[in-house]
Amino acid sequence: MAYQIVVCIKQVPDTENLTGEAMKEDGTVNRAALPAIVNPEDLNALEMALQVKEAHGGSVTVLTMGLPSAANELRECLYRGADRAVLLTDRRLIASDTLATSYALSCAIRKTGQPDLVLCGRQAIDGDTAQIGPQLAEKLGLPQFTYVEEVREVGPDGIVVRRGLEHGFEVMRGPLPALLTVTSSANDPRPPSAKRLMKHKKARAAGELGDGAEQDATALRERDLLIEQWDAEDAGCDLERIGKSGSPTRVKKIEGVRLASEEHKRVEPTTEGLGALIEELMDEHIFD
Amino acid sequence: MEEPKDVCVFAEVQDGQVAEVSLELLSKAAELAAELGGRVGAFLIGDSVEPLAQTLFEHGCDEVHLAERPALAHYATLPYAEVLTQMIGQAGPAIVLFGATTTGRDLAPRIASALQVGLTADCTDLQIGSHRDLAGGKTYEKLLYQIRPAFGGNIIATIVNPETRPQMATVREGVMRMAPAEPGRTGTLRRFDGALDAALFCVELLEEHRAEKLVDLKKANVIVSGGAGVGNKENFELIRRLAETLGGQVGASRAAVDAGLIDKAHQVGQTGTTVRPKLYVACGISGAVQHRAGMQESGKIVAINSDPDAPIFQFAHYGIVGDLNEVIPALIDLYKEHAR
Numbered sequence: 001m002a003y004q005i006v007v008c009i010k011q012v013p014d015t016e017n018l019t020g021e022a023m024k025e026d027g028t029v030n031r032a033a034l035p036a037i038v039n040p041e042d043l044n045a046l047e048m049a050l051q052v053k054e055a056h057g058g059s060v061t062v063l064t065m066g067l068p069s070a071a072n073e074l075r076e077c078l079y080r081g082a083d084r085a086v087l088l089t090d091r092r093l094i095a096s097d098t099l100a101t102s103y104a105l106s107c108a109i110r111k112t113g114q115p116d117l118v119l120c121g122r123q124a125i126d127g128d129t130a131q132i133g134p135q136l137a138e139k140l141g142l143p144q145f146t147y148v149e150e151v152r153e154v155g156p157d158g159i160v161v162r163r164g165l166e167h168g169f170e171v172m173r174g175p176l177p178a179l180l181t182v183t184s185s186a187n188d189p190r191p192p193s194a195k196r197l198m199k200h201k202k203a204r205a206a207g208e209l210g211d212g213a214e215q216d217a218t219a220l221r222e223r224d225l226l227i228e229q230w231d232a233e234d235a236g237c238d239l240e241r242i243g244k245s246g247s248p249t250r251v252k253k254i255e256g257v258r259l260a261s262e263e264h265k266r267v268e269p270t271t272e273g274l275g276a277l278i279e280e281l282m283d284e285h286i287f288d
Numbered sequence: 289m290e291e292p293k294d295v296c297v298f299a300e301v302q303d304g305q306v307a308e309v310s311l312e313l314l315s316k317a318a319e320l321a322a323e324l325g326g327r328v329g330a331f332l333i334g335d336s337v338e339p340l341a342q343t344l345f346e347h348g349c350d351e352v353h354l355a356e357r358p359a360l361a362h363y364a365t366l367p368y369a370e371v372l373t374q375m376i377g378q379a380g381p382a383i384v385l386f387g388a389t390t391t392g393r394d395l396a397p398r399i400a401s402a403l404q405v406g407l408t409a410d411c412t413d414l415q416i417g418s419h420r421d422l423a424g425g426k427t428y429e430k431l432l433y434q435i436r437p438a439f440g441g442n443i444i445a446t447i448v449n450p451e452t453r454p455q456m457a458t459v460r461e462g463v464m465r466m467a468p469a470e471p472g473r474t475g476t477l478r479r480f481d482g483a484l485d486a487a488l489f490c491v492e493l494l495e496e497h498r499a500e501k502l503v504d505l506k507k508a509n510v511i512v513s514g515g516a517g518v519g520n521k522e523n524f525e526l527i528r529r530l531a532e533t534l535g536g537q538v539g540a541s542r543a544a545v546d547a548g549l550i551d552k553a554h555q556v557g558q559t560g561t562t563v564r565p566k567l568y569v570a571c572g573i574s575g576a577v578q579h580r581a582g583m584q585e586s587g588k589i590v591a592i593n594s595d596p597d598a599p600i601f602q603f604a605h606y607g608i609v610g611d612l613n614e615v616i617p618a619l620i621d622l623y624k625e626h627a628r
Contacts, residue, residue, distance in 0.1 A: 015577060097406065098397070098407070099400065099401060099404060099405075099406065099407075102401060126438065127438060128409070128410065128436075128437070128438050129397075129407075129408075129409040129410075130393050130397070130409060131397040131400070131407060131409060132397075133397075134365075134393075134394060134395075134396075134397035134398045134401070135397045135398070135400065135401035137398065138369075138397075138398045138401035138402055139401060143365070143366060143490060143491055144365055144394070144398065145491075146390070146393070146394045147390055147394075160494065163390075165390045166389060166390055167302075167498050167499050167501070168496070168497040168498040168499040169496075169497050170493060170495060170496045170497070171493075171494040171495035171496075172491055172492065172493055172494060173491070173492045173494055174490060174491035174492070175490050175491075247406075248404070248405055248406035248449050248451060248452040249406035249407075249408065249447050249448070249449055250419070250421070250447065250448050250449070250450060251445055251446070251447055252419055252433065252446040252447065252448045253445070253446040254443050254444070254445050254446075255443065255444045255445075256443055257437065257443060257444055263605050264601075264604075264605070264607065265605065265606050265607070266607050266608075266609070267590075267606050267607065267608045268608075269608050269609070269610030269611075269614065269615050269618070271618065271622070273608075274608070274615065274618050274619055274622050275622050275625075275626070277590070277606055277608075277619075278619065278622050278623050278626050279626060281567065281588065282626060282627075284588070286509075286510070286566050286567045286587070286588060287509075287510070287534060287535060287567075287627075
């Protein structure tokens, strides 16, 4: 039995690898200076999708809603084995919160066909909400399995997954189609394959082509190198439900967290230095 | 139509008891409801859970909305989402709070999507305040400020839902303080009796494995944590000895857990436990953002690392550049001397 699988990915700034240039003098993060990557847990989701496809046949489509440059992240997925890539990009999608985003993604997924499985990473490292997966499942009317660490079975009886919980795990069976959110403990995502990289590094979305875009697009499509690019109308979105008007949440205020602490004492690893530290902590009644 | 004023909490049931995080949220709900001039409600779903209503009343709940039937004995997304969506519709609260547990984070977004309302996850603070929408020129009073870290812990955002109700938020355990219970306090009970479609029960639980609680990091006054820099399991003994000497618990970074140096139950960080001890000693821990997110509110942070450029030195109160294999035994001896 072959499975049509859609994996939702997100282009995120690499918040996990802060180097000197990424920090401003006041101790806050300079977001624009961070390189863009595929959200780490989305690679775990892609890996899970590829393993299901390798075991059972089918196809894996990667979908992202983002800036035009997110085509880069889609290419990263093509290098790893995805069969089809769709870029949903539109200025009118800007300022979408998770409700508007999950709505837009649900429209796009419906346009890709009738997937058997939709996989998402559990959580993105920039927004940190872990909300898209369940909200997308609700909009698609699918059963959801979050915190998936393992797919034990996929077959005519549905899907069996192991979910990792705070205090252990549980194994559940449910029908297909279904949506899974995948955690980093599920697998070790494969690196790009040299062969697929050689081929798919030429893959382009329409927005990346200059003059003569239409001819180029046709040529790319024939060679299986076209990243499909859709705007809000292509995806069938109601414009009122995307962007700011489709977003019930508003960011009132943002404050940078100072990564540098106010008091900074360098303690020498000598008897005097360490002894003074112990005394100071005792004076502050830390150990009472 | 009158503006909603009530504040409700999803009372999560774990091992036949109301989860601590739900009780913490009831305390916070009482404060918020007082500012709004409303009542505190709780949604209690399960099988044979009615006795728990008393616990909820004693922790500040005025009205328990109860949905009880055998099919609801174990949490499952579809039936719980349906029941809760209907109960929220009937109760019409201003605010609904959920613990940011695996259940809460599975359930709350599904409900927010169904109700088409805003949800903010992992709030570290909740306040009531006003908001001026510059674009529309409208001022909103008594909104819920949903305050949370984002961007891997590098920013703090304040989020509001001006137009939609209820305003929903999830909050991690240990963030809100549980007020003392008032024994004998009572409230009202409303039973949910809606029909539930059989199709909602299409997911079956096959196996459940509950891990023994190996360590309670949340209640520790002192935590000594080891990171990948500890090197091997034998060296982790040093961490244990220091923790024992100082009367604390053993923590670990994700890197140490992934390297097999110690069990996951000891993991501190964004995907482990969030802790707030008086003293946090980080040994051989680089101080990556996700670890920091789990311990940055510790009273005092002492870092021991042989790498002077380790990010942890940027936010530790005391930084010791040195070999933990020498520093830790020295600290143990010095502590014992000074403690006499």
